[in-house]
Amino acid sequence: MVSDSVQPAIPAIEIENLRFSYGTKEVIHGVSLSIPANQITAFIGPSGCGKSTLLRCLNRINDRIPGAAITGGSIRIGGIDISRPDLDLQVLRRRVGMVFQKWNPFPKSIYDNIAYGLRIHGETNRKALDEKVEHSLRVVALWDDVKDRLKTSAFGLSGGQQQRLCIARTIAAKPDIILLDEPCSALDPLSTLKVEELLLELRNDYTIVIVTHNLAQASRCSDQTALFYLGELIEYGNTSQMFQAPREKRTEDYITGAFG
């Protein structure tokens, strides 16, 4: 429980009455949600309720899936509707970074992994690259572990280190918003703790949205929590308030483990 009072935050992401379908199957049925800037917002809910789907709408990575489409409502990021036809998808994805459930570093060196996004966006200056790689690795507290083996394979790191490397890779591309889809679900408790600490630090500079199955994690490190069930938003609000005094019966049931 990070913040106890409701803060008058500027919304970074505004989701309005969003509907989303895979082919003919609608999996999000009219969700409205406004996510404040520089806070951590957690999406929780039972498996299959559409958390990942909603998250993947925010950087439009769902565009990749044939037949998947937003069928109603809108998503605005910084006031811009991200479904506009003249949207620069590459810039959107750079500004809205994403970290995946299964850590997925490229089979390249640690250095090249971090530099990937920078190089793609045209950074060729050796020194600038070095600096940014170092900075990103320092942010995720990986620098001291890997500074002597930057040129070795990223696959040689432990799971927790690889996940932090993926976060560093995302940070290196200079996003404003970071989306994380169950980033700790395959990590041991200690690595999880490290990632959580990292998120709390990042919160000052980034807007963070995290999907998690771990209620303790949501309560530990999020400011806002949104509970979903079968494609609908059940309750959304301040984390501490939601965990201590949920407004909805279903929220209470879910938190106490009665369903889900």
Place this chain on the structure above:
Amino acid sequence: MKNPEQLIRRGVHRKGIAEGIVKTFLGGMTWAVIAVALMIFGRMIWDGAPVFFKKEAPFVNMDFLTKKTETLHVFDDAEGIRHQLPASEFHQWKSSHGTDAVFNEQTFSYCGGGIAGPIVGTVLLTLLSVMMALFFGVSAAIYLSEYAKQGRFIGWVRLAILNLAGVPSIVFGLFGFAVFVLAAPILTDTPADRSLLAIPLGFTHLSFEGWGSSLIAGAATLACMILPVIITASEESLKAVPQGFREASLALGATRWQTIRKSVLPFAMPGILTSSVLSLARAAGETAPIMFTAAVAAKDDLPWEGVGSPLGVLTGQVQALPYHIYTLALKIPTSEYTERAQFGSVFVFLLMIFLFSAASVVLRNRVRAKMKW
């Protein structure tokens, strides 16, 4: 545990016997295959190796590898000693000893000298065709697996490509003859009479009169033949690259093409190269596709001799090892004097395939080592 004595087997061990039978059967089949392979290779090596290797340094019959093909003259001299000389040396011998000194002369076409021409021709044809097939094939595979909307139509296209792999090579030969030899477009100032269509471009003409029987036409035909294998295998290799790499790259703001170039294609490369090893061997070994499109039985010059420009290499005909072997086997009467050329050629061909494959495997392993899995 209740009834622990169940752990002890009693009576006939049925499962063990069945297991033994299966193992023996599978092993027997494997050894049968090995036996056939040994017989084929054994014969080729038994008869071919003596032509290729020599007792003295450099232990390899360099003449056979580097000399051009000639007619072999077999004759007795005045003392009744039998000589075997390629045409050029025979004429020298005749001019120094006189025509009267030659008795019982026999000639065997294509059997004298070496096989430099066929070796060079096959290397050129193979490399050129694999390069062409990789260029077109990998492009198509990228489109099919990364860009095309997966639907029924693409399914049909895939099936058609797959079936193309089963078309007999002679059909490719005929196709290549009709298309590349007779109808492909060239730029020329004076279109031939048989040109199907000549489009004036002002400074020159684009004439559909074909490339004639030539290295480029043969390589293009071979490329068509191996294309299906390359496309199919490349697509499989691309598909085997984890989706996570693509998503990670796209999520960092890369375009699709950047994603393919930097985090899909490099990781599919070992697989693509493996498929091209097989295609390489097939392209090198086929006779039918080049019979009408590129190959000649006899040629006095190597491909780059007597041509004005590099383009001349492409438009000239070439000799090729498989076609040479075919000629030696079917077009001339077999005798003890033809065996040297016949088995020697087969052995050299075998060696060449081996070298090609080894080179590709080395290349693949190097590419793989560069990736940090």
